[in-house]
Amino acid sequence: MDYVPPGTGWPDDPATPDTPVAHDPAEVAALAAGSATVAELAARESVCRACPRLVAWREEVARVKRRAFAQETYWGRPVAGWGDDKPRLLLLGLAPAAHGGNRTGRIFTGDRSGDWLFASLYRTGWAAQPTSVRAGDGQRLLGARVAAAVRCAPPANKPTPEERATCSPWLAREIALCAGSVRVLVALGGYAWQACWPALREAGYELPRSRPPFGHGAEVALAYEGETVHLLGCYHPSQQNTFTGRVTEDMLDTIFRRAIELSA
Numbered sequence: 001m002d003y004v005p006p007g008t009g010w011p012d013d014p015a016t017p018d019t020p021v022a023h024d025p026a027e028v029a030a031l032a033a034g035s036a037t038v039a040e041l042a043a044r045e046s047v048c049r050a051c052p053r054l055v056a057w058r059e060e061v062a063r064v065k066r067r068a069f070a071q072e073t074y075w076g077r078p079v080a081g082w083g084d085d086k087p088r089l090l091l092l093g094l095a096p097a098a099h100g101g102n103r104t105g106r107i108f109t110g111d112r113s114g115d116w117l118f119a120s121l122y123r124t125g126w127a128a129q130p131t132s133v134r135a136g137d138g139q140r141l142l143g144a145r146v147a148a149a150v151r152c153a154p155p156a157n158k159p160t161p162e163e164r165a166t167c168s169p170w171l172a173r174e175i176a177l178c179a180g181s182v183r184v185l186v187a188l189g190g191y192a193w194q195a196c197w198p199a200l201r202e203a204g205y206e207l208p209r210s211r212p213p214f215g216h217g218a219e220v221a222l223a224y225e226g227e228t229v230h231l232l233g234c235y236h237p238s239q240q241n242t243f244t245g246r247v248t249e250d251m252l253d254t255i256f257r258r259a260i261e262l263s264a
């Protein structure tokens with residue numbers, strides 16, 4: 001087996017061997033819509049097999065592994081959202097990294113982007129620890145939740161438009177299940193900014209007629225059941241951005257401090 005089968009004791013595995021599996025986009029939509037809790041949603045999406053290219057890639061990466069992690073068992077499955085079930089802050093990324101979330105089973109955990117992200121969340125009071133290295137490491141998000149627009153690690157970090165559309169009901173349902181408490185959403189990168197727009201509409205948010213351009217510090221006021229909710233843009237803390245100085249620690253901290261102000 002090139003991935004962790006459900007129900008075999010992986011810390012935080014939300015699924016059991018009986019969890020229903022989606023094999024095509026229609027099943028994704030039905031199972032996502034029928035999920036009454038974030039735990040149920042996480043269980044269902046964590047065994048999804050609807051995108052053949054992504055299933056093949058996530059399992060191939062889990063079989064071949066990176067040399068540094070050769071002794072580890074890779075998760076090799078879709079990576080659900082993670083954190084507080086009733087968050088004030090919802091963070092949205094692109095997709096699990098091949099040797100990050102696809103290895104550890106927890107989004108942004110065990111990759112360089114996550115090192116930057118969790119350090120900033122810790123400095124600004126949204127995380128209990130400055131690092132997130134593996135499921136069961138004691139990390140906790142404090143009033144925050146992190147999810148990815150696409151739940152499986154994609155080849156070259158680039159999901160196809162069809163894969164994004166197939167995965168969208170999982171994202172939309174997670175946004176809907178958290179909407180009662182969320183005051184601020186942060187899109188980490190332009191991909192998440194684009195992907196969250198239809199998912200927010202499907203989740204019941206009122207959006208401006210046209211989507212404003214993505215930028216670091218961009219702010220859009222949305223409404224959910226009469227309450228104002230803020231969408232913030234933040235450059236993705238990818239190695240490409242952090243190596244080149246396009247994103248600095250201060251820039252990330254500024255966004256998460258702004259999220260505190262807006263969610264107070």
Ligand SMILES: O=c1cc[nH]c(=O)[nH]1
Pocket residue numbers: 092093094095096097100101107108109111113114148238
């Ligand atoms: O969006 C994401 C999620 C995890 N790791 C990344 O590098 N990007």
